[in-house]
Amino acid sequence: MLTVRVRSAGNVWLDIGGNEVGTGITIECDSTDDYIITVNNSNNYAVNYSLFVAIN
Numbered sequence: 001m002l003t004v005r006v007r008s009a010g011n012v013w014l015d016i017g018g019n020e021v022g023t024g025i026t027i028e029c030d031s032t033d034d035y036i037i038t039v040n041n042s043n044n045y046a047v048n049y050s051l052f053v054a055i056n
Contacts, residue, residue, distance in 0.1 A: 002035060003056070008049030011042040 006014050015038040039051060 003054040005052040006049060012049045013040050
């Protein structure tokens with residue numbers, strides 16, 4: 001299982017295999033597919049952000 005979470009002080013969102021994930025939201029993916037995680041800092045508003053990824 002892949003668990004991904006992003007927190008930020010701005011407008012940051014993720015694209016995970018076509019799934020958009022907003023700030024403070026957790027997504028869990030339970031498959032054997034490959035995932036590309038893209039962090040988008042909309043209009044460069046976020047001063048800082050953190051990305052948490054766990055694979056169990």
